[in-house]
Amino acid sequence: MLSIIVFGASGDLATKMTFPALFALYVRKIIPEDFQIIGYARSKLSQEAANKIVTAHIPIDDTVGASQKALNTFVEHYKYVPGTYDKPESFEMLNSIIAEKETAPASECTRIFYLVLPPHLFAPVSELIKSKAHPNGMVTRLIVEKPIGFDYKSADAILSDLSKHWSAKDTFKVDHFLGEDMIDGFTAIRFANSMFEPIWNREHIESVRVDFREDFGCEGRGGYFEGAGILRDVVQNHLLQLLTLLCIEEPKSQDAEDIIKCKVDFLKSLHPVSKEDIVYGQYTKSANGKVPGYRELDGVADDSEVSTFCALQLRSEAPRWKGIPIIISAGKGLDRDYFEARITFKRREGGMFPTVDSSNVLVLRVYPKEFIALKGHIKQPGFSRQIVPVTLDVKYPEAFPDTWIHKAYEVVIADAINGKHTHFISDDEVRTSWKIFDDVLDTTGDLSPLPYAFGSHHGPDATLEFFKKRNLEWD
Amino acid sequence: MSSANLSIKENGAMVVFGASGDLSKKKTFPALFSLFSEGRLPKDIRIVGYARSKIEHEDFLDRITQNIKIDEEDSQAKEKLEEFKKRCSYYRGSYDKPEDFEGLNSHLCEREGDRSTHNRIFYLALPPDVFVSVATNLKKKCVPEKGIARLVIEKPFGVDLKSAQELQSQLAPLFDEKEIYRIDHYLGKEMVQNLVHLRFCNPVISHLWDKNSISSVQITFKEPIGTEGRGGYFDSSTIVRDIVQNHLVQILTLLTMETPTTFSADDLRDEKVKVLRRTRLGDLKDIVLGQYVKSKDGKKPGYLDDETVPKGSRCPTYSAIPCFIDTERWRGVPFLLKAGKAMDIGKVEIRVQFKAAANGLFKDAYHNELVIRVQPDEAIYFKMNIKQPGLSEAPLLTDLDLTYSRRFKNMKLHEAYEALFLDAFAGDQSRFARIDELECAWSLVDPLLKYMEEEKPVPEPYEYGSDGPECLYSFLKKFGYIYDSPDYYDYPVMSVPSDH
Numbered sequence: 001m002l003s004i005i006v007f008g009a010s011g012d013l014a015t016k017m018t019f020p021a022l023f024a025l026y027v028r029k030i031i032p033e034d035f036q037i038i039g040y041a042r043s044k045l046s047q048e049a050a051n052k053i054v055t056a057h058i059p060i061d062d063t064v065g066a067s068q069k070a071l072n073t074f075v076e077h078y079k080y081v082p083g084t085y086d087k088p089e090s091f092e093m094l095n096s097i098i099a100e101k102e103t104a105p106a107s108e109c110t111r112i113f114y115l116v117l118p119p120h121l122f123a124p125v126s127e128l129i130k131s132k133a134h135p136n137g138m139v140t141r142l143i144v145e146k147p148i149g150f151d152y153k154s155a156d157a158i159l160s161d162l163s164k165h166w167s168a169k170d171t172f173k174v175d176h177f178l179g180e181d182m183i184d185g186f187t188a189i190r191f192a193n194s195m196f197e198p199i200w201n202r203e204h205i206e207s208v209r210v211d212f213r214e215d216f217g218c219e220g221r222g223g224y225f226e227g228a229g230i231l232r233d234v235v236q237n238h239l240l241q242l243l244t245l246l247c248i249e250e251p252k253s254q255d256a257e258d259i260i261k262c263k264v265d266f267l268k269s270l271h272p273v274s275k276e277d278i279v280y281g282q283y284t285k286s287a288n289g290k291v292p293g294y295r296e297l298d299g300v301a302d303d304s305e306v307s308t309f310c311a312l313q314l315r316s317e318a319p320r321w322k323g324i325p326i327i328i329s330a331g332k333g334l335d336r337d338y339f340e341a342r343i344t345f346k347r348r349e350g351g352m353f354p355t356v357d358s359s360n361v362l363v364l365r366v367y368p369k370e371f372i373a374l375k376g377h378i379k380q381p382g383f384s385r386q387i388v389p390v391t392l393d394v395k396y397p398e399a400f401p402d403t404w405i406h407k408a409y410e411v412v413i414a415d416a417i418n419g420k421h422t423h424f425i426s427d428d429e430v431r432t433s434w435k436i437f438d439d440v441l442d443t444t445g446d447l448s449p450l451p452y453a454f455g456s457h458h459g460p461d462a463t464l465e466f467f468k469k470r471n472l473e474w475d
Numbered sequence: 476m477s478s479a480n481l482s483i484k485e486n487g488a489m490v491v492f493g494a495s496g497d498l499s500k501k502k503t504f505p506a507l508f509s510l511f512s513e514g515r516l517p518k519d520i521r522i523v524g525y526a527r528s529k530i531e532h533e534d535f536l537d538r539i540t541q542n543i544k545i546d547e548e549d550s551q552a553k554e555k556l557e558e559f560k561k562r563c564s565y566y567r568g569s570y571d572k573p574e575d576f577e578g579l580n581s582h583l584c585e586r587e588g589d590r591s592t593h594n595r596i597f598y599l600a601l602p603p604d605v606f607v608s609v610a611t612n613l614k615k616k617c618v619p620e621k622g623i624a625r626l627v628i629e630k631p632f633g634v635d636l637k638s639a640q641e642l643q644s645q646l647a648p649l650f651d652e653k654e655i656y657r658i659d660h661y662l663g664k665e666m667v668q669n670l671v672h673l674r675f676c677n678p679v680i681s682h683l684w685d686k687n688s689i690s691s692v693q694i695t696f697k698e699p700i701g702t703e704g705r706g707g708y709f710d711s712s713t714i715v716r717d718i719v720q721n722h723l724v725q726i727l728t729l730l731t732m733e734t735p736t737t738f739s740a741d742d743l744r745d746e747k748v749k750v751l752r753r754t755r756l757g758d759l760k761d762i763v764l765g766q767y768v769k770s771k772d773g774k775k776p777g778y779l780d781d782e783t784v785p786k787g788s789r790c791p792t793y794s795a796i797p798c799f800i801d802t803e804r805w806r807g808v809p810f811l812l813k814a815g816k817a818m819d820i821g822k823v824e825i826r827v828q829f830k831a832a833a834n835g836l837f838k839d840a841y842h843n844e845l846v847i848r849v850q851p852d853e854a855i856y857f858k859m860n861i862k863q864p865g866l867s868e869a870p871l872l873t874d875l876d877l878t879y880s881r882r883f884k885n886m887k888l889h890e891a892y893e894a895l896f897l898d899a900f901a902g903d904q905s906r907f908a909r910i911d912e913l914e915c916a917w918s919l920v921d922p923l924l925k926y927m928e929e930e931k932p933v934p935e936p937y938e939y940g941s942d943g944p945e946c947l948y949s950f951l952k953k954f955g956y957i958y959d960s961p962d963y964y965d966y967p968v969m970s971v972p973s974d975h
Contacts, residue, residue: 185862192840192860192870194832199682250836345678353676360679374857374875377676379669381853381883383515383894387676390882392856392875399873400864 001102001109002035002417005094005133007125008116009039009080010053013145017176018116019054021409026074027065030414036101039080040094050080085117085125091132098133106137112416114143119150123161130165143172143416146237146425147228151441152434159427172416173430177238178423179411181396182366186245186341187259189364189372199345202324206346206359207472208246209327210239215337217283217291217454218308223299229306229443230280234330236437240267241425242366243314243328246341247321256421260429267432269318273440275447281309281460282449283333291454294333307449308332309459311466314436325470329463333454339366353387370396480653480740480902483594483623487517487900488587490579490617492609493600494524494535494565498629502660503600504539504563506892511562512555515897517594521586524565525579535565570605576616583617593619596899598627603634607645614649627656627899630721630908635924636917643910652910656899661722662906663891664823665879666849670729671743673847673855680845683829685804690842691955692730693811693826694723701767701775701792701817701939706784713927714794715920718814724916725908726849727754727810730825731800740904744912750800751915757797757809759926761953765793765944766934767817775817775939791934792816793943795950796923809954813947817939823849828956841872841959846966853879853888856966872964 004022008014025031039050055075060066081097083090102109113129115122122144134140144162149155162171177183190196199205212234218225225233244263251258282304284293295304309331316322345360361375373393380386412423443449450460458464458474467474491503504524510516524535540560545552566582568575587593597613599606610626618624626646633639646655661667674680683689696718702709709717728747731754735742756762766789768777778784778792793815800810829843840860848854856876863871879888898906908916926932935944951958 181862181864185864188837188840188860188862188870191832191835192837193843194835194840195683195688195829195843195845195857195859197832198688199679204678204682252836254836345682353672360677362679372859372861372875374679376679377672378855378877379665379672381665381879381888383897387672390877392877394859394861394873394875396864 001104002032003038003098003102003109003111004031004035004114005038005040005098005111006114006116007040007085009050010041010043010045011116014039014116015053016057017409018114018413020058021413023058023066023071023074024410025414025417027070028410030410030417034104035077036098037078038094038098039078040083041080042082042084044082045080047080051075051078054078085121086128088128088132091128095133095135099135106135110139110141110417112141112143114413114416116145119148119154119158122148122158126162127165139419141170141172141416141419142166143174143413145174145176147232148173148430149434150232152431152438155430155434159430163427168427172412172421172424173426174412175238175241175423175425176408176412177366178241178425179408179415180366181408181411182364182370182372183242183245184411184423186242186364187251187254190246191250201320202322204345205324206344207325207327207470208243208321208341208343209325209329209472210243210246210341212239212328212330212339213334213336214332215334215455217333218294218297218300222294222297225308226300226304226306230308230310230330230332231437231441231443235310235312235328236433239328239330240433240436241429242341243326246343247316247318247326249318249320254422256424259422260426264426264428264432266316266318267429267436269316269321270436271315271317272436272438273312273314275440277315278310278312278440278447279460279462279466280307280443280447280449281331281452281463282306283308283454283456284451286454291333293454305444305448307443309334309449309452309463311459311463312440313470325472327470327472329459331459333452333456334459335455335457338368340364341366480904481623482901483517483596485517485519486587486590486592486594486622487519487596488521488523488583488593489596489598490523490525490583491598491600492525492570495526495528495530495538496600498600499524500538501542502890502892503598505543506890506896508540508543508556508559509890509893510897511559512552516900520562521583522563523579523583523586524563525568526565527567527569529567530565532565536560536563539563570601571608571612573612573616576612580617591621593622594624595619595622596625596627598629598899600629603631603638603642606642610646610649623902624650625654625656625899625902626650627658627896627907629658631716632657632908632913633917634716636914636921639913639917643914653904655907655910656895656904657908657910657913658895659721659725659908660891660895661823661849662725662908663894664849665888666847666853666855667726667729668894668906669855670726670825670847671735674730675734686806686808688829689808689827690830690957691809691811691828693813693824693828693951693956694726694730695822695824695826696723696814697818697820697822698816699818699821699940701778702781702784703776704781704783706778706781709784709790709792714791714814714816715796715923715927719794719796719812720916720920723812723814724751724919725912726825727798727812728912731805731810733804740907741909743905744909748909748911748915750802751912751919753801754798754810754915754919755801756919756922757799757954759923761797761950762923763793763795763944763946763950764791764927764932764934765815765937765947766790767792767815767939767941768936770939771941777939778817789931789933791927793818793934793937795943795947797950797954798919811951811954811956813943815937815943819940819942821851825849831957837870840870841961842957858960858966872961874966876966 006014006018149158244266248262248266251262282294294308295302311329314326341364343362363373365371371393373391375391377387378390380388415423450462452460566579633642728750732746732750735746766778795813798810825847827845844858846856856874860870861873863869937944
């Protein structure tokens, strides 16, 4: 019997991400037939109301093998339990409710507690789970969602508290980006293709960057975002992780431990980001006046200094990367919506085409519409001998039309069910990644975000200067 | 730049020798019309077809236009064709009598009208044994006093090193090297032209382009047809002469040469010659020679079934030849030149296989390859590994692909001959073979030609429509090529294996 207990079950994230992923795994039979799902939150909801919340964002048409019948059966395995996050008796009650369905011996049961909660609740909830809902002899796992903490100090405190009650083996810290199919495949792209090995270094690479751009803003999320900002919401949370996968040394094996060790080694090679290496921005209303600026949103302070855009350079002391720019850029309210990693190779010096900008770029597009592309140059077809840029690519929707590319959450939850840590992050990673950004988390004073209009191409104008100073281009 | 390399923009005339032949009808005149209709030939161009056959003017016009395809509804194209016909004429003559060349000169002057300058291109689509005779007479009778003269010669140039050198020693006193344009029409192929750009404009490729990264290279030429009825010609000009020495060696040089100093014709060809001088055959005993027998279904005849083929002929219709280049960059890398007739498909392709990663994290990963498809369906692609989409972590072989027809939808790829004729008028010799290139190319294959002549090795049989002789696979294996594509892989279409 598998029991999955979702804390924060009435919240936005659980509704939009967690339950659709669980349903997809159910349809794919990753979740065993003998299962129950319990949603737990403070809201007092009837089972009927809770069922509506669970099914609200499950797109049957988008899920391979799904049907209304399957969804109905799925819901029959769901039970909603209202309760507090701080009272022991609530957790005793929860334990009783879980146990009602667990007719098999403890050794044949698994409980997965999924905390889709703000980080300050991680410690008290995990402690109460351990003391009240953790029967002896049963496999129990704790999944916590990023962000973990607010800065290094708070993250360290949370991790220390968690480790008092939960071993690293039983704890799964989610960065759902690591479940994105393209990102999941970074290691294979990098290490399964021998042709990249001779050129994957500072001698041949001019820059490595991760670009995350959204053409929408923070409507409806202002309250949450106000307490986070772009650096915490996306950069420290997610983008640093996948940048790491592009830059690590080759792990000894595909075991999670070996991969994580290499990731931590790379993270530790990075200098803390300084003020000179980062640009922050905050969007104002769009040029046509139709879209409100960030400060005009509900839940946002009139004088908010929270950033909705940043571009930063990382500096690594690793022999492979020392001296080349490693760039992360992320922004909301821009003019395009995509997420990709981009490795630019150095131009050749001299040669028979000396005046041509003949750099190559390897692009790994995470979304929309996953692709891998190598941008290069060929002779223009026809009589001409002009050089034209061209792209060699594999577009996943075209190359794999019948393949169901799993949503990120499906991958990470499946791994937690199977006890695999590959797509999760370790405590070392969390601590080290916060250290990198600790000096630039306070976006006031020197780091006050600069304004840019919603729909802007490059965020604040200072971005262009930032890139120019590093001999790079925004596009 | 000497006047020899000036572009001919006016006062132009072209004489097509061998004008009654197939090449002329199928390739030469369609290419000339295409250039003419696009306004790329000198505006006052006159074209004269010359051959020994007696052909009436109207018949000649019919003959040269029957392979020119234009839309019946396209009145503009029709007008162009009528204008083109007015520029064309036929002159009958021998290849050895001076008076016939005097007559040709008179005919040219008549067609050219009142010009003070005459720029003439003489295109010899002729057997090599008459090159010298024609060139001698042209020099004496048809080279203009004032103007440019160019000799465009169709390959093959000789039948071996000795005959090529002899031929050259007779041509050299007549025409300067800068006046001679030796055609290898493969150098006019879009993808062959592109090799230089691909290598030198893309740092990813140029950094990988050496023995440390590359384990083997195959250059493959396949024709899906046999010699049907042309075996007599074929037997005296074997697959090695006809294709390997003619075409594949040229591709090999562009693939392996060092960076030219500039894009000029001579700098480019200097580098080709340098690399050719360091190129040698592998052991003769390793060479695979094949001869096709009838097809599995019995419908296609074997080579020896061709009535024009001498009985008991041992002429190979397939060859796979290992070459090595003794330079620091390429030492130890086998370059496998493969060519065959009566095969499963028509294809010309370059396949560069990269070495496997040492002690790799993904031990079951497939070898990377860069494939350049010269024809059909021009394309460039890398074979690479990705994670299989979905929950699986197994490597999956896929392509980073550029297929020209998909990417350049408005593209019109010109026939190779169009590009080369245009170059001849422009005075650009980059895509024509220089004499020292040819001598090196013949030097390369001469040991094999002698071996075949003296030892008369028995070619391995292979069925018409097959992939070549059975021993090809052990040949490839011996030279380090790894066949590791999974069953589901089939460029460019693939279906993904199940996750489970």
